[in-house]
Amino acid sequence: DALMRIFGDPNRTRSLLQRFGMKxxxxxxxxxxxxxxxxxxxxxxxxxxxxxxxxxxxxxVANDQRRVVYSQRTELMEADDIExxxxxxxxxxxxxxxxxxxxPGSLDEQWDPEGLQRxxxxxxxxxxxxxxxxxxxxxxxxxxxRKRILDEADRAYAAKVAEYGPETVRQLEKALMLQQLxxxxxxxxAAMDYLRQGIGLRAFAQKNPKQExxxxxxxxxxxxxxxxxxxxISLLARMRVxxxxxxxxxxxxxxxxxxxxxxHASAASALAGGAAASGAAxxxxxxxxxxxxxxxxxxxxxxxxxxxxxxxxxxxRNQPCPCGSGKKYKQCHGKLx
Numbered sequence: 181d182a183l184m185r186i187f188g189d190p191n192r193t194r195s196l197l198q199r200f201g202m203k204x205x206x207x208x209x210x211x212x213x214x215x216x217x218x219x220x221x222x223x224x225x226x227x228x229x230x231x232x233x234x235x236x237x238x239x240x241v242a243n244d245q246r247r248v249v250y251s252q253r254t255e256l257m258e259a260d261d262i263e264x265x266x267x268x269x270x271x272x273x274x275x276x277x278x279x280x281x282x283x284p285g286s287l288d289e290q291w292d293p294e295g296l297q298r299x300x301x302x303x304x305x306x307x308x309x310x311x312x313x314x315x316x317x318x319x320x321x322x323x324x325x326r327k328r329i330l331d332e333a334d335r336a337y338a339a340k341v342a343e344y345g346p347e348t349v350r351q352l353e354k355a356l357m358l359q360q361l362x363x364x365x366x367x368x369x370a371a372m373d374y375l376r377q378g379i380g381l382r383a384f385a386q387k388n389p390k391q392e393x394x395x396x397x398x399x400x401x402x403x404x405x406x407x408x409x410x411x412x413i414s415l416l417a418r419m420r421v422x423x424x425x426x427x428x429x430x431x432x433x434x435x436x437x438x439x440x441x442x443x444h445a446s447a448a449s450a451l452a453g454g455a456a457a458s459g460a461a462x463x464x465x466x467x468x469x470x471x472x473x474x475x476x477x478x479x480x481x482x483x484x485x486x487x488x489x490x491x492x493x494x495x496x497r498n499q500p501c502p503c504g505s506g507k508k509y510k511q512c513h514g515k516l517x
Contacts (some may be wrong), residue, residue, distance in 0.1 A: 238376060238390070241372075241393065241394055241397050242372055245397070249361065252361065253358065253361060256354060256357055256361070259354070261354065262357060263350060266353050266412075266413070266416070267334075269412065269413055270334070270416075270417075273409050273410050274304065274329065274330055274413070275326065275330070277296075277300070277304075278325075278326055280296075281293070281295045281296035282296060282322055282325060284322070285322075286322070293311040293313075293314040294310075294311050296310050297310040300329070303410075304333060304336075304414060304418065305417055306329075306332060306333060306336060306417070308329065313325070336417070337416070340416075344421045348421060349416075352416065353412075356415050356416060360407075360408045360412050360415075364408050365404070368400060371400055375397065376393065379392060495509045495514070497509055497510035498510065
């Protein structure tokens with residue numbers, strides 16, 4: 181019945197049912213009614229097919245991106261080390277950060293060396309005197325500034341490799357890259373679902389929702405890959421590997437903190453038990469030995485204060501005011517403010 185109301189012709193169907201005098205539960209033998217039902221079923225199947233087609237078209241966008249991410253992840257898992265890839269990504273990431281404060285092909289007046297200096301410290305831990313270079317070296321151009329910063333970044337990373345060992349750094353590069361790829365991919369899927377929920381509203385702006393979904397999904401995917409690169413290089417540049425001695429000291433500090441916490445908990449339990457024992461003795465329990473601190477007399481409670489007495493009788497609100505003005509007390513000195 182609901183199917184016929186939505187996809188059929190309800191008025192025609194109702195008139196046919198009344199004409200043939202059909203009742204609920206009775207088998208339909210009229211060819212006219214059968215054709216009406218068949219027509220409604222075809223509309224339902226067409227509607228469901230269109231819905232499935234839209235779902236598949238939206239899912240194809242995510243599947244294409246999924247294939248790209250999984251192929252990159254497989255290459256990372258199979259690679260022995262990704263040193264060359266990390267070096268190329270580091271150059272790209274650092275160059276992008278420089279471009280935010282030193283636009284390509286711009287004049288010196290358009291540069292922001294102080295902002296670039298702060299960004300290098302924040303993102304890569306590079307403490308470089310960029311503002312001093314730009315101010316003191318008149319012949320320093322954009323290409324020279326970029327090359328100097330990139331060389332400093334490579335030099336700082338090489339120092340980390342020499343300090344922690346190539347094997348340790350190679351393992352960290354691979355692990356951090358996989359971690360960032362997995363984390364950002366999950367966040368990207370959530371963003372895609374959020375985008376898809378409201379993409380149909382683009383039709384009100386005379387735009388094709390499917391095309392808009394593909395365009396914005398592509399932009400989100402590109403931003404995700406850039407975030408993976410930037411976060412990986414930033415973490416590798418600011419990483420610090422603890423030695424075995426430092427790990428042992430941290431573990432010893434943690435154990436001491438737990439032991440001290442346990443001692444505090446035991447002392448609190450003992451005080452609570454002492455208070456309970458004192459209460460039991462006061463209630464007629466076992467007597468406490470002489471000299472026990474709990475046998476000391478408690479300070480006496482302060483005596484009740486003496487009752488307040490008025491020096492003069494209380495004046496009613498409707499009585500004449502004692503000041504002699506002739507007004508009632510409530511209209512004179514007893515007037516509420």
